[in-house]
Amino acid sequence: MAFIFLILFSSLAFAELCGPHEIYVREQWIESYTKTDSTNVRAHTRKAHCRELTRFNYYQDSTTQTFKKIKTNIKKWKPEEKKVVEEYLAKLPQWLKNYRLGEELRGDVGGNAHNPAAGIPLTRTLIVFDKFFEAPNKLAVLIHEVGHLTIMDLTNEEMAGFAKSSGWIIDRKKRIKIPPKTLIIPDSSESVSEDYANHIELYYSNPTLLKKLNPASYSFIGGIIKKREPK
Amino acid sequence: MKIFILTLLVFSFGCSSQLSHTDSSRDIFDKIIHVQKVATKDELIKTFGQPLEIKPEDDISEEYAYKDFSTSVSKSSGKVLGTSMPYWVNFDAYNFLKKRFKNNKWIETEMPGTTSDIEEDKYKVELPELGITFEYDNQDPLRRPMWIFFN
Numbered sequence: 402m403a404f405i406f407l408i409l410f411s412s413l414a415f416a417e418l419c420g421p422h423e424i425y426v427r428e429q430w431i432e433s434y435t436k437t438d439s440t441n442v443r444a445h446t447r448k449a450h451c452r453e454l455t456r457f458n459y460y461q462d463s464t465t466q467t468f469k470k471i472k473t474n475i476k477k478w479k480p481e482e483k484k485v486v487e488e489y490l491a492k493l494p495q496w497l498k499n500y501r502l503g504e505e506l507r508g509d510v511g512g513n514a515h516n517p518a519a520g521i522p523l524t525r526t527l528i529v530f531d532k533f534f535e536a537p538n539k540l541a542v543l544i545h546e547v548g549h550l551t552i553m554d555l556t557n558e559e560m561a562g563f564a565k566s567s568g569w570i571i572d573r574k575k576r577i578k579i580p581p582k583t584l585i586i587p588d589s590s591e592s593v594s595e596d597y598a599n600h601i602e603l604y605y606s607n608p609t610l611l612k613k614l615n616p617a618s619y620s621f622i623g624g625i626i627k628k629r630e631p632k
Numbered sequence: 633m634k635i636f637i638l639t640l641l642v643f644s645f646g647c648s649s650q651l652s653h654t655d656s657s658r659d660i661f662d663k664i665i666h667v668q669k670v671a672t673k674d675e676l677i678k679t680f681g682q683p684l685e686i687k688p689e690d691d692i693s694e695e696y697a698y699k700d701f702s703t704s705v706s707k708s709s710g711k712v713l714g715t716s717m718p719y720w721v722n723f724d725a726y727n728f729l730k731k732r733f734k735n736n737k738w739i740e741t742e743m744p745g746t747t748s749d750i751e752e753d754k755y756k757v758e759l760p761e762l763g764i765t766f767e768y769d770n771q772d773p774l775r776r777p778m779w780i781f782f783n
Contacts, residue, residue: 418722418774419773424773425773425774427724427727427773427775428724428727449723449724449727468751469745469751469752469753470745470751470752470753471751511748511749512748513748513749516748516749518749519748519749519750519751520749520750520751521750521751521771522750522751522769522771522772522773523751523770523771523772523773545749546749546750549749549750553772553773553774555720556720556722557718557719557720557721559720560718560720560778561718561720564778571702571716571779573702573703573704573713573714573715573716573781573783574693574704574713574714574783576714576716576765576781576783578778578779588747588748591746591747591748592746592747593778594747594750595746595747595749595750598750
């Protein structure tokens with residue numbers, strides 16, 4: 402019996418997330434419509450699926466996307482700016498390089514005046530602000546932004562394990578997450594996701610400091626990275 | 633081939649009919665909600681067995697850690713004070729939970745963003761009849777709560 406169930410439900414049991422070069426498209430309700438050849442299509446549910454990013458690392462001078470929290474003016478790329486971003490994207494560790502970006506946009510200022518770049522997880526978009534070109538740590542900035550995308554692919558155990566190793570406390574009585582007492586970068590207290598991206602950044606830019614600040618999270622994040630680095 | 637498929641269907645129907653009369657038909661949500669209602673350590677252990685680990689939490693409570701969730705239990709009274717379950721799953725969690733709790737009151741509130749360098753679209757969901765709360769980010773393609781709280 403167990404064997405029959407294994408056959409019947411194996412696709413569910415071993416379902417995997419989309420690859421780093423794909424975008425997850427949610428299940429959606431499609432209203433009835435008529436095709437150009439006059440065929441009537443009934444209203445139906447389109448199942449969730451992974452869609453390959455065929456067009457990636459695509460520099461755009463404008464966008465149809467609207468942003469809720471990030472306030473910036475999108476402007477034209479200069480050829481020399483593209484060259485700088487390309488140069489540093491090429492230096493990303495291989496497992497991060499596998500995360501294809503849907504769009505790369507050029508913004509003036511990103512809310513916080515010191516912000517060098519921002520990410521849009523749903524559309525895999527990178528926005529590069531003016532500050533990026535003055536930043537001495539351009540590679541670290543890009544590692545951080547792409548790092549944000551990689552939290553999406555953690556398993557449940559990895560996500561909970563990372564938060565625990567970093568020192569997040571889950572207060573079940575108050576129903577809140579309490580940030581770690583020792584923060585590796587001050588804005589790590591903003592969210593588990595920010596803390597995770599900071600860990601990925603520091604693991605590459607200053608591993609000695611990360612190990613000193615939090616040996617447990619250094620070891621945990623190292624394990625996550627090793628699993629994903631190409632053999 | 634037809635006979636084989638029919639046999640599979642008969643087997644799976646027979647099995648699901650049998651399951652519906654047993655405790656196995658209750659999923660982890662039903663079981664945690666039940667324990668939260670009874671709110672005793674004894675009921676927690678009766679429902680889920682012994683925890684993998686019991687860890688000191690603070691002056692008043694201990695964490696009973698199970699494979700998929702953790703429960704805070706009062707040291708003095710043995711009362712269940714709250715449960716949290718990490719839910720970083722590999723499917724559209726919001727879609728699943730919305731269907732799973734379609735018969736319950738579902739209150740959704742937009743939350744302010746917390747992070748400056750990443751686009752967020754966060755919401756808090758409360759199911760007051762069941763004592764469930766969680767947050768999700770619409771920017772996460774799978775709309776997952778990092779933790780679901782029960783209390």
